[in-house]
Amino acid sequence: MPDADPAIAVILPGGGARAAYQVGVLRAVSRILGREQRQPFRIICGTSAGAINAATLAVHADSFRRGVARLLRWWSAVQVTDVYRADLASVSLHGVRWLTSVLIGAGGPKRAAAMLDNSPLGTVLRGDLELARIARQIRDGELRALAINATSYTTGQAVTFFQGSAAILPWQRTRRRGESAVIGIDHLLASTAIPFVFPAGRIGDDYFADGSVRQIAPLSPALHLGARRIFVVAVGQFTGQTPTARQREAPSYPSFAQMAGHALSSIFLDNLGADLERMQRLNRVLNLVPSEVLERHPEVAHIDALVLSPSRDLGAMAVPYAKYLPAGTRYLLHGLGSTEGTGASLLSYLLFDRRYTRALLDLGYRDAMARRDEIDAFLARGGLRYQPLFPPELA
DSSP: OOOOOOTEEEEEEEGGGGHHHHHHHHHHHHHHHTTOOOOOOOOOEEEEEEEHHHHHHHTTTHHHHHHHHHHHHHHOHHHHHHHHOOOHHHHHHHHHHHHHHEEEEGGGGTTTTTTSOOHHHHHHHHHHTTTTTHHHHHHHHSSSSSEEEEEEEOOOEEEEEEEEOOOOEEEEETEEEEOOOOOOHHHHHHHHHHTTTSSSSEEEEEEEEEEETTTTTTTTTHHHHHHHHEEOOOOOOOOOOOHHHHHSSSSSOHHHHHHHHHHHHHHIHHHHHHHHHHHHHHHHHTTTTTTTHHTTTTTTTOOOOEEOOSOOOHHHHHGGGGGGHHHHOOOOOOOOHHHHGGGGHHHHHOOOOOHHHHHHHHHHHHHHHHTTTHHHHHTTTTOOOOSSOOOOOGO
């Protein structure tokens, strides 16, 4: 297989612990491409937990195989305590502070407007990621750009912080913008700051939430960075969850976990699905335009996309592993109703336990290997335009 096209981007959306699924897919891509293959993605875009995966690939852009191996090691051994404080005392104390901040407003304790304290994640990332290597990878031509998405609490804008070649210019669109930056740990923490779950992240003089919150056009950053083919690894099923037989027969009033789970699924998946549909419609229109007209307007191009998403419900997969959560988090989530039916979505986002993440790694690998011929051809220079754009469930 020839060297990868520099205009191929990988998009790694958010999803908490579900982001382990992405690494299983990336492991399969590494296997499909072979030992000697260079980094297939010169444009890497990440949001929320996907931002951590994206940054790791960028740090090791000179060796895709090594970057994937680092991610495999981390996700295979991850513990809840690597991400947030989960013991009963810490969860209880933070819960009291959260309630205090709600009751007394702005005078409440700092970092308390969230259920959980994710300060351990910052410590882990600072020890594991040598982000200074990204500049070298760009200089050496191994990477065109890394993009990390976050949402400004001050302006309400979706902000894409990008570090890339000098030819890439910032952009401004309705409620979203691209801003050149030297990507640091603060950008990753801001991108992973799920509202109400984790505290806001600070970058400069502004505070930020998870990048998926206002990301109305998730594909846009990759296109602004020069991508013409996009490899998307989603962490949920576009068709939604399947209710249990008991839920169909006797629906009950939704628990807090069900409401939170659906809100998070909307944040992490709905905008992505809508943007992919818009792109598919635009491609169909462009197919009707004469080639000589398109040649006069190079700024308008057919964008090819290959989308991988889980073949199983990741929420339902999480339920058997809930018992491995530390006591504090287990009691909290059980009380919120996150261990039954569609309420398990919230559980799946917070279940940073190696037993669960290993199951996701395996699923991602198997799902990608089942489409290995498509992936191999799509990543080749001059690859095919694939239809259907979506996974089989939406074809």
